[in-house]
Amino acid sequence: MARDAYQQALALRRELGEHSQLAYTLANLATVARYQGDYPRALALEEKGLALARTAGDEWAAAHALKHLSRIHLFVGQHPQAKVECQASLAHFSKLGGTFGTAFCLEVLAAVEALDKHPTRAARLLGAADGLRQRFGLAFAPAERAEYLRIETTVRGSTGVDAFEAARAEGRAMPLATAVAFALAAGQADRLSPAASSPLSRRELEVAGLIARGLSNREIAEALVIAERTTEAHVTHILSKLGLRSRAQIAVWSTRQARAGVAEREADAAITPSTLKRPAPSRQITSTG
Secondary structure, eight states, X not given: OHHHHHHXXXXXXXXXXXXXXXXXXXXXXXXXXXXXXXXXXXXXXXXXXXXXXXHHTOHHHHHHHHHXXXXXXXXXXXXXXXXXXXXXXXXXXXXXXXXXXXXXXXXXXXXXXXXXXXXXXXXXXXXXXXXXXXXXTOOOOHHHHHHHHHHHHHHHTTSOHHHHHHHHHHHHTSOHHHHHHHHHHTTTGGGSOGGGOOSSOXXXXXXXXXXXXXXXXXXXXXXXXXXXXXXXXXXXXXXXXXXXXXHHHHHHHHHHHHHHTHHXXXXXXXXXXXXXXXXXXXXXXXXXX
């Protein structure tokens, strides 16, 4: 029934040339397919929607498409893909001020970190999402509530009860900008172009990237869960190794390095739904919807 209605809406919007709205209708059809357990079809529809959103220059539609793609890849056990898409979506929502999308991305990233055996990070991310939902009154739809509970169970099961609650409380107390930086910092060094031949360590690359996002030393320390003095030492080392004299110069250098890796990141995020079989990997969050 819902699928037929969305198909009719799809045909009408194609006739009217409403490309960005087409992306949202494709997302609705993808949701139906996901609830039916047809993940290959859901992925194909979301990928089409993402392409349309980018063609139309609709950043909101692109953020939503990436968000849904990350959830599907989480469910089928493709955690690296889910992480790439979810961090890209989070960056969009953070820029646009989308609090609901931001909370959703923090939750998906929490599950990814738990499955990748980073339980403390996972609990902090889940706590950050909880805090954001509480502050802005972001309620769950019934189906979303069920999915959240599956994510919470995954994160809680990755560590002991006391450690989980302590880390979750730390996440809840994070300011929004710090929570976003914390979520985006994971794996940041991995996304720089290998051709850059950087003289910096992996941690220094993360610090440089957060400087480029405009974070202070204190905010960087909170995002990376290190002492502020350690952050200051990293900044000093970065300046020395790169022969620079200011944080602004670090920001420019980091931005250039990140741009050098854009093509590679786009390749990492490329999706080929036709090659995806209906999977049953050993470590995944299974959707029952």
